[in-house]
Every structure is written in structure tokens, then in C-alpha cells.
Amino acid sequence: MDIVVCVKRVPLTEEVDLAVDEHKKGIKKDQLAFVLNDWDNYAIEEALLLKEKYGGTVTAITVGSEEDEEVLRRCLAMGADRAIRIEAGDVSRFDSFGISKILSRVVKDLPFDLVFTGVLADDDYCGMVGMMMAEELGINHANMVTAIEIENGKARTTSELEGGLGEVSLIALPALLAIQTGINEPRYVSILGIRKAAKKELKVMDLSELGISDEELSPRTIIEEVYLPPETEGAQILTGDPDKIASDFVEILTKKGVMG
Amino acid sequence: MSEVFVIVEHRLGEIRDITLEMLWKAGELAQKRSYNVTAILLGHEVSSIAETISDRADKIIISDDEQLKNFNADIYKEIIAGLIEESKPSLILIGNTAWGMELAPCLAVRTGFPLATDCIDITFRDGKLTVQRQMFSGKIFSNVSFSSSAGCLLTIRSGVFPKDRIGDRQAQIVQREFSLKEIPQKKDFIEFVETAAGDVDIAQAELLVSVGRGIGEEENISLVRELAEALNGLLSCSRPIVDKNWLPKYLQVGSSGKSVNPKVYVAVGISGAFQHLQGITGAGTVIAINKDPKAPIFRAADYGIVGDLFKIVPVLKEKVLETKKG
Numbered sequence: 001m002d003i004v005v006c007v008k009r010v011p012l013t014e015e016v017d018l019a020v021d022e023h024k025k026g027i028k029k030d031q032l033a034f035v036l037n038d039w040d041n042y043a044i045e046e047a048l049l050l051k052e053k054y055g056g057t058v059t060a061i062t063v064g065s066e067e068d069e070e071v072l073r074r075c076l077a078m079g080a081d082r083a084i085r086i087e088a089g090d091v092s093r094f095d096s097f098g099i100s101k102i103l104s105r106v107v108k109d110l111p112f113d114l115v116f117t118g119v120l121a122d123d124d125y126c127g128m129v130g131m132m133m134a135e136e137l138g139i140n141h142a143n144m145v146t147a148i149e150i151e152n153g154k155a156r157t158t159s160e161l162e163g164g165l166g167e168v169s170l171i172a173l174p175a176l177l178a179i180q181t182g183i184n185e186p187r188y189v190s191i192l193g194i195r196k197a198a199k200k201e202l203k204v205m206d207l208s209e210l211g212i213s214d215e216e217l218s219p220r221t222i223i224e225e226v227y228l229p230p231e232t233e234g235a236q237i238l239t240g241d242p243d244k245i246a247s248d249f250v251e252i253l254t255k256k257g258v259m260g
Numbered sequence: 261m262s263e264v265f266v267i268v269e270h271r272l273g274e275i276r277d278i279t280l281e282m283l284w285k286a287g288e289l290a291q292k293r294s295y296n297v298t299a300i301l302l303g304h305e306v307s308s309i310a311e312t313i314s315d316r317a318d319k320i321i322i323s324d325d326e327q328l329k330n331f332n333a334d335i336y337k338e339i340i341a342g343l344i345e346e347s348k349p350s351l352i353l354i355g356n357t358a359w360g361m362e363l364a365p366c367l368a369v370r371t372g373f374p375l376a377t378d379c380i381d382i383t384f385r386d387g388k389l390t391v392q393r394q395m396f397s398g399k400i401f402s403n404v405s406f407s408s409s410a411g412c413l414l415t416i417r418s419g420v421f422p423k424d425r426i427g428d429r430q431a432q433i434v435q436r437e438f439s440l441k442e443i444p445q446k447k448d449f450i451e452f453v454e455t456a457a458g459d460v461d462i463a464q465a466e467l468l469v470s471v472g473r474g475i476g477e478e479e480n481i482s483l484v485r486e487l488a489e490a491l492n493g494l495l496s497c498s499r500p501i502v503d504k505n506w507l508p509k510y511l512q513v514g515s516s517g518k519s520v521n522p523k524v525y526v527a528v529g530i531s532g533a534f535q536h537l538q539g540i541t542g543a544g545t546v547i548a549i550n551k552d553p554k555a556p557i558f559r560a561a562d563y564g565i566v567g568d569l570f571k572i573v574p575v576l577k578e579k580v581l582e583t584k585k586g
Contacts, residue, residue, distance in 0.1 A: 097374075126377050135370060143359075162358065164518060165271075168451055220373075236562065245576075250579050
């Protein structure tokens with residue numbers, strides 16, 4: 001079972017104040033910490049679990065700069081066999097169309113039974129690279145995958161639908177599966193583990209080697225402007241010392257008729 | 261006259277709300293820009309669904325085939341790509357749902373049309389199509405335009421447009437047959453399974469105290485549970501808590517869990533991802549406790565407490581018990 005997992009390094013934005021950059025095309029990133037996209041963390045773990053069960057290899061791949069190698073090293077430390085980074089200069093000039101074209105071109109020449117992506121990336125929230133790759137590669141696909149079992153060369157998958165319903169499908173391999181959070185419990189990675197994994201293969205390819213024309217990669221969608229959420233009335237904030245806040249809290253509950 | 265396609269989403273014989281919401285937006289655009297609204301309804305024995313939307317579209321293209329009984333992205337893609345080729349619509353609206361998000365990217369590659377996902381509004385600026393989206397868990401908004409193209413594909417977030425009828429339309433019904441056997445069936449539907457069944461039904465609760473990622477560690481959940489118990493309410497949670505396996509799926513509030521409608525919903529350490537907020541639109545009063553004053557939950561809540569939940573929640577519990585004693 002050879003599995004390729006597409007991953008992305010994203011800024012950690014929870015409990016952080018975000019500021020729009022001077023061109024209003026993105027956010028200021030110099031003060032932010034970066035991590036492996038949460039969905040991709042589950043995707044790597046799922047690939048490793050399948051490898052442990054059926055043998056084979058796990059390859060992690062990303063499009064990005066040298067800084068993005070940090071998440072590939074993490075994947076290697078988790079147990080991936082090798083990693084590939086595609087150097088493509090300023091990645092922000094591509095939209096999901098371009099990124100899926102680049103990834104597909106590289107994945108096409110790798111041996112694989114399964115390709116995994118995360119359902120979404122925590123930054124742009126587009127959620128389309130996976131299925132675009134499936135179409136580019138001409139392979140079977142499933143989205144929002146929360147369970148995978150392999151039987152007779154096919155994958156039995158459960159896809160998460162809205163309202164607490166799962167859809168079970170049988171898909172012939174090779175296939176691309178977009179992995180949903182919660183499918184497993186991703187393993188812990190120690191600093192030592194990351195250091196040890198430094199010996200594993202991390203191959204760098206250049207976009208120019210891939211023979212994709214600029215026109216093919218030109219973006220179809222253009223971010224005109226990004227901005228902070230428009231001011232709305234929002235919540236009435238309870239203020240004062242904890243005791244005052246607690247009294248207000250109880251008063252609200254009493255008024256709404258749920259205190260007795 | 262130019263057309264807007266709305267791809268009808270339905271499941272187990274019932275139309276999904278997202279379809280009505282997309283038809284509302286399509287109808288609104290049609291009034292402003294004299295579009296025709298065409299609903300694409302692929303399924304089996306779907307006449308009652310067609311009836312439901314017959315006064316919301318100018319045309320309903322129906323393909324009724326046993327093979328279309330369950331959603332299949334490959335078959336949908338081939339049929340819709342063919343219809344796009346024929347009619348050259350300016351806009352194609354698809355739900356930003358599990359199924360829509362499998363279909364739309366494939367259709368974009370197949371047709372070469374630009375795609376913007378999870379749109380929360382569609383506008384025209386100086387005659388140029390511009391959509392609004394959210395990024396970075398809803399902390400940043402963006403306006404997105406498109407490279408020149410005959411048409412654009414948009415997936416629409418659930419719950420952002422009304423489900424109401426807009427304008428006065430009488431749909432012309434067009435029955436179509438497609439030779440589906442020529443489309444390779446790549447995925448076999450096996451069954452639907454309930455993933456959120458359990459002993460407790462949070463959808464029936466009058467008061468919910470809900471715990472989110474801010475709780476940090478599994479053992480801290482007891483803190484929130486105790487507040488729920490003091491209030492005779494039920495404990496529920498947001499997705500990250502279920503993802504970590506700390507609480508069962510049937511306690512999850514949100515689009516992939518349960519939609520709830522308590523009189524009061526107390527959100528503890530929940531940042532307020534839109535998937536979560538979609539599950540609490542039916543709540544009477546929302547009280548949020550979070551240390552990040554910029555957390556999106558405060559935009560959806562009626563009352564907010566900004567601060568450290570580990571300090572605040574025990575004080576709330578004590579005050580509740582004290583008040584009950586009288």
C-alpha cells in the first residue's frame with residue numbers, strides 16, 4: 001500500500017489577533033507561529049496506520065519554500081518514509097487550481113495506491129485541492145472521509161454528511177481520499193524524533209522541472225481584498241469582578257426561565 | 261438571456277435547505293440582472309421535490325433515473341458538464357456541503373471554469389462578479405473576483421440566505437434522459453449510517469452547557485459538566501472535543517453533529533467556527549465564555565464573558581448553587 005499525502009504549513013490563528021497586510025491581499029504573518037494543517041495531521045496519521053497494517057510506503061509532499069520543510073520533517077518524524085518539497089517561488093500567486101495542477105503532476109509519476117489530502121486548510125478554507133487532483137489524475141475519490149478499510153483492492157470509506165449521517169462507499173484503488181478530522185488520534189512527535197528524522201530523504205524539486213506552462217497555472221480566482229470582519233452588534237459583554245459577572249449570569253438564566 | 265444554474269441537493273427523498281437558500285439568492289440576482297433561474301434536479305422519483313420548487317425557478321431540468329437515486333459525483337459531473345456546454349450559464353450554484361464539495365472541484369477542472377467555495381455572499385462591483393468568503397476560521401473576510409470565463413462555479417455556505425421564495429415564477433419542466441451506462445461508475449454506494457446516535461438527545465434540551473477546544477485537557481471537562489449539572493442542563497460540545505475522542509459524537513453541536521434549540525446555550529471555550537454556529541441558530545439565548553475577545557462566537561452570542569474559563573466557570577457554578585439554595 002503506497003500512499004502519498006499532500007500537506008500544508010499554515011499559521012496558527014486561534015487566540016491570535018490577525019492584522020491585514022499593507023496590500024490588503026493577505027494577513028501579516030511575521031508574528032505568527034506555523035504548524036502542520038490540522039486536517040493534514042490526521043491524513044498523515046491515517047496513512048501511517050494503513051502502512052502499519054498492510055506494509056508499503058508513505059510519502060509526504062508539499063508545495064512551498066524552505067520554511068515549509070518544517071512540516072515535512074514533522075511528517076517524517078511521525079513515520080513517513082520520504083518527503084518531497086516542490087520549490088515554486090512565491091506560492092501566494094497560485095490559487096487552488098494551480099496548486100492542484102502542480103501536485104498532480106508530481107504525484108502522477110510516483111507509485112501510489114492512495115493519495116490523501118486534508119478536507120480543508122485552516123488558512124484559505126477553500127477545500128478544493130483534493131478533489132481537483134482526483135479529476136486531474138483521473139482517479140476515484142471520496143470527500144470528508146472518517147473511516148477507511150481496505151478489502152480486495154478496494155477501499156470501504158465512510159464520508160461524513162451533514163446532520164450526523166455517514167455515507168459508506170466502496171471505491172476501487174487507486175483513489176484520492178480527502179481526510180476529515182477525528183478519523184484517528186494523531187501520534188505525538190518529540191523534538192528528538194524530529195531530529196532523528198533529519199536523516200530521512202527530503203527531495204526538493206523545482207517547478208521548472210515539471211513542464212507546466214505559466215498559462216496553466218494562472219489563477220482563476222483573484223483575491224481583491226481581505227478585511228477584518230465587519231462590525232456587528234455582537235454580544236453584550238458582562239463586566240466587573242467574577243462575583244458580579246456570576247450574579248449577572250444567574251439573572252439572565254432566571255429571566256430566560258431555566259433556573260428553576 | 262443569461263442563466264443561473266442551481267444544483268438541487270436532496271437526500272433520502274427530501275430537499276435539503278441549502279437548495280432553497282440557493283434558489284433565494286439566484287432569484288434575487290435574477291431580479292437585479294435579469295437572469296433566468298434553472299434548477300437542475302437529478303434523482304429518482306423526484307416529482308414532489310420538483311413540486312416544492314416549481315414557483316422558485318424559471319425552468320427545472322429533471323433527469324429521473326434509478327441510477328441517480330443516490331448522489332454520485334462522477335455521474336453528476338458528466339451530466340452537469342453536458343448541460344453547461346449546451347446552455348452556457350453565467351453562474352452555477354452548488355451547496356458547500358459534503359456532496360457539493362466533492363462535485364464542484366471536479367466540475368471546475370472538467371469545465372475549466374473558475375471556482376470559489378464556501379461563499380457567504382454574491383455581489384457585482386462595477387458589473388464584475390465578486391463573492392465574499394471567510395478565511396482563517398472566520399477571523400478574516402475576503403472579496404474574490406474571477407479571471408475572464410464564460411461562467412463561474414460557486415459553492416454556497418448553508419444558512420447564509422433565507423429559505424423563502426423570492427419573486428413570482430412558474431417553472432417550465434424539462435425532462436431529460438442521459439445514457440448513464442456510458443459514464444464509468446467509479447464508486448459504489450453501500451449504505452447510510454447514523455453516526456450521532458446515542459442515549460442522550462441534546463436536541464431536546466432546554467439548557468445546554470457546551471465545551472470546546474479551550475478546555476485544553478480531557479480531565480478539565482468535569483469543570484463544565486459540573487456547571488451543567490448545577491443548572492440541571494445537559495453537557496454538549498464542539499467538534500474538536502469529539503475529534504479527540506473526549507466525548508461521544510451524539511453530544512456534538514454543529515452542522516456535522518446536531519442542531520439544537522435550547523432556551524439558553526452556554527458556550528465554554530468554543531471559538532465559534534461557522535459549522536458550530538450553524539448548529540445553534542435555533543438557540544434562544546447564547547452566552548459565550550472565551551478568553552479571546554476576537555473569537556467569532558462573540559459575534560453570534562447575546563452575552564459574552566471574556567476571560568479565563570478556569571477561573572470563571574467555578575464561580576458561576578457556586579453562584580448557581582447558592583441561588584438555588586435561596
